Amino acid sequence: xxxxxxxxxxxxxxxxxxxxxxxxxxxxxxxxxxxxxxxxxxxxxxxxxxxxxxxxxxxxxxxxxxxxxxxxxxxxxxxxxxxxxxxxxxxxxxxxxxxxxxxxxxxxxxxxxxxxxxxxxxxxxxxxxxxxxxxxxxxxxxxxxxxxxxxxxxxxxxxxxxxxxxxxxxxxxxxxxxxxxxxxxxxxxxxxxxxxxxxxxxxxxxxxxxxxxxxxxxxxxxxxxxxxxxxxxxxxxxxxxxxxxxxxxxxxxxxxxxxxxxxxxxxxxxxxxxxxxxx
Numbered sequence: 001x002x003x004x005x006x007x008x009x010x011x012x013x014x015x016x017x018x019x020x021x022x023x024x025x026x027x028x029x030x031x032x033x034x035x036x037x038x039x040x041x042x043x044x045x046x047x048x049x050x051x052x053x054x055x056x057x058x059x060x061x062x063x064x065x066x067x068x069x070x071x072x073x074x075x076x077x078x079x080x081x082x083x084x085x086x087x088x089x090x091x092x093x094x095x096x097x098x099x100x101x102x103x104x105x106x107x108x109x110x111x112x113x114x115x116x117x118x119x120x121x122x123x124x125x126x127x128x129x130x131x132x133x134x135x136x137x138x139x140x141x142x143x144x145x146x147x148x149x150x151x152x153x154x155x156x157x158x159x160x161x162x163x164x165x166x167x168x169x170x171x172x173x174x175x176x177x178x179x180x181x182x183x184x185x186x187x188x189x190x191x192x193x194x195x196x197x198x199x200x201x202x203x204x205x206x207x208x209x210x211x212x213x214x215x216x217x218x219x220x221x222x223x224x225x226x227x228x229x230x231x232x233x234x235x236x237x238x239x240x241x242x243x244x245x246x247x248x249x250x251x252x253x254x255x256x257x258x259x260x261x262x263x264x265x266x267x268x269x270x271x272x273x274x275x276x277x278x279x
Contacts, residue, residue, distance in 0.1 A: 018210040018218050025207045025220045027156045031110065031131055033209075033217040034154045038111035046091055046117050052254065055121050056096035060148050060178045061270035062259035063246040067097065072176050072244065072274050073144055079103045082143040085168065087132050087161075087177075088150010092118035095125050106142075108132070109150070132161045137168045145169055147177040153221050156207070158229075162236020166277050175238055175275045181245065181268040184258070185223045191260035196267070229273060238275035246270050 025033070038045075053059055058067035067073060073084075080102030086095045089107035091114060098105040108128040109115050115127045130136050132151035145165050155161055165175050186202040188195050202225065210219040224232065226243075233240050248264025255261075259269050 018212055020208070020210050022204070022206040023209050025156060025209050025217055025222075027133065027160075029217050030154060030156045030207075030220040030222070031133070033220045035110045035112075037219045038109075039113040042090075042111055042113040042117055049256070050091070052256075053091075053093045055093060056100055056123075058094040058097040058148070060244075060272055061246060062254070062256040063248055063264060063270055064252045065244075065246040065270075065272075067094070070244070072242070072272060073146060073174060076101055079144075083141065085135075085137070085142045085145040085165075086150075087145060087147040087165070088152075089118065089127075090114045090150065091121055092123070092125055092127065093121075094146065094148055096121075096123050099123065099125060103144075106137075108135070133157070133164060135164045135168050139167055140170045141168045143170055143173055145173065145175045149178055149180075152177050153179050156220075156222055158222075158224065158232045159235045162232060162238060166237040169277045171277060171279060173277045174241075175277065176272065177275075178270055178272040179229070181271045182223065182225050182229065183267060184269060187258075187263075187267070189258035191255045191258055191263060193262070195258055195260075195263050226271070229271070233273060233275050237278050239278050240273065241276050242272075242274035244272040244274065246272070 068076060073079065079098060082103045084098050084103045084105045086105055086107050089095055089109045092107035095105035095107040106126045106128060107118060108130055110131055112129055115129055118127055133155060151161060152158055183202060186198045186200055188199050205223050208221045209217050211217050230240055245268040248261055253261060
C-alpha cells in the first residue's frame, strides 16, 4: 500500500523482514523511522534513480515535470539572487539547478547518507542535516522554500512543518511542495492494470507503517486527503495559489514503483501545492 515514490527502491535486509501495517505513528517515531530508512537506502535510491533525477535538474515527480518548464517558483529569470531553502533535498539535485540560475540555495535533509551523496556529486552548496519540523534558521531568512517529495508525506504533523517554513520565509515568500497525489492511496501500488482498481478507502487517514519484529517502525508515511492538505496549508499560514496535477508526458516510458505510463495517463500520481506566505 506504500505510495511514496522515493520509497520505491529494493529495501535492505532490515525492511525485507518488516511487516507492513496501518497504525498510528507520532512525530518522534515517524522522524526516527525516516532518518533510519533513508540512511540505509540512500545508496540504492541514488543508484536506481540518479540518471533520471540528474545531478542538477529540478524534477517535481516521476512524471518528469521540470521546474525549468513549469515555473512554479516563479519565472526562471526571477530566481537570480534569491535565498532558497530546499527541504528533503536528498542529493541536492534541485538545489544545484537553483544555483545554476543564480539563486542562493540551502539543501536540508534529515538523512546524513543522502547528504553524503550531495557531497559526492559536488557543488558549492550549503548542506544542513535537520528535521523539517525544527528548522535551524532565523526568522525571515529565505525568499522561497521548496520540496520535491521531501519531508511532507513522512511527518505526522504537517502543519508544524508549514508553520516552520512560514517562520523562515520573508513576507510574500513562496512555498512549493510535491507529494504523492492523495487519490493514489485508494489504489494498489502497482504499475500494471491491477493498480487501476480501488482497493481501500480514500478517507482512511491511518498511516502506512513498516515495522520490525519488535514493533518498531522502520518506515512511516502519512496520508492526507486533498481537502486535508488545503486546510493544512491555510492552518500553516499560507495562501494556496495553485494546485498542479502533472499529466504523464508521451516521452516518459519509465516505470517507477507504482508510477507508469498506463496509470499516469488515467489517474494523477503527483500533486504540487503552490503557496504564498500569508501576511
